[in-house]
Amino acid sequence: MNLKNKYKEYFNLKTFFFLIAFMLLSITAVSSILYIYEKRHQISQKIKTELKFEDKYSIKEDKKKLAKDILNGGYILLFRHAEREKWIDVQMYDAIEVNKNLKAEDSYFINAVCLSSRGLVQARMMGEIIKDLKVPIHRVITSPSCRARQTAELAFGGYDEIKNIFLHKGPFNQKSKEFQMKVKKQLLSYVPPKNSNIIISAHNSVIFNDIFDEREKDIIDILEESGFYVIKNINNKLILIDKFHSFHKFNVFFQTRPAD
Numbered sequence: 001m002n003l004k005n006k007y008k009e010y011f012n013l014k015t016f017f018f019l020i021a022f023m024l025l026s027i028t029a030v031s032s033i034l035y036i037y038e039k040r041h042q043i044s045q046k047i048k049t050e051l052k053f054e055d056k057y058s059i060k061e062d063k064k065k066l067a068k069d070i071l072n073g074g075y076i077l078l079f080r081h082a083e084r085e086k087w088i089d090v091q092m093y094d095a096i097e098v099n100k101n102l103k104a105e106d107s108y109f110i111n112a113v114c115l116s117s118r119g120l121v122q123a124r125m126m127g128e129i130i131k132d133l134k135v136p137i138h139r140v141i142t143s144p145s146c147r148a149r150q151t152a153e154l155a156f157g158g159y160d161e162i163k164n165i166f167l168h169k170g171p172f173n174q175k176s177k178e179f180q181m182k183v184k185k186q187l188l189s190y191v192p193p194k195n196s197n198i199i200i201s202a203h204n205s206v207i208f209n210d211i212f213d214e215r216e217k218d219i220i221d222i223l224e225e226s227g228f229y230v231i232k233n234i235n236n237k238l239i240l241i242d243k244f245h246s247f248h249k250f251n252v253f254f255q256t257r258p259a260d
Contacts, residue, residue, distance in 0.1 A: 083119035
């Protein structure tokens with residue numbers, strides 16, 4: 001075999017091994033891509049879970065700081081009343097109570113709009129905790145609804161005024177935007193002192209994202225009964241700071257397990 005043929009055979013062999021290596025690398029790369037594609041949902045969920053855990057930890061620390069700062073005052077705290085019975089036509093009774101200037105606790109439809117037996121216990125417990133924590137309260141405003149007034153009386157020691165605007169929109173033939181602007185105007189009329197809070201005993205469908213000039217957190221889901229929004233009025237600007245989904249979510253930051 002001459003030298004030319006030897007070189008030709010060498011280069012053919014080298015090309016062959018190169019092609020084999022290239023094919024193996026290609027197969028490995030394609031297999032990896034297919035594996036990642038098939039497992040993309042699991043990988044995505046794992047990443048989301050880890051990020052969610054970090055966010056949850058951060059959120060919990062922020063909530064703890066806010067809960068303690070509420071004890072210093074300076075906030076508007078708008079509560080959803082304590083628990084009521086679930087009547088699907090509650091809005092009808094709410095409308096009649098306020099338009100006829102009635103007190104539903106003295107009426108035949110007391111169970112429709114007032115606190116349930118559980119709600120009465122819940123509001124009373126809230127009141128004991130608020131007293132123990134020495135939450136500073138400058139003024140209490142309530143919706144005219146029986147359940148809001150009862151919550152104000154049991155949880156906050158009474159109320160200073162009743163405002164019809166803090167009854168939710170549902171019972172009335174009213175445009176949503178009009179209602180929201182009136183709520184905002186009323187909230188802006190309250191300027192809590194730096195060392196105390198203004199309490200509003202109201203309903204779930206009173207607060208909307210659009211009424212705020214600034215929001216540190218968005219309103220994503222509704223409050224449970226007894227939950228509340230934390231609001232600031234700074235230079236006539238309405239700012240949503242955050243919310244506690246239920247009163248328990250606020251109270252838990254002040255409860256420590258006693259030693260045996």
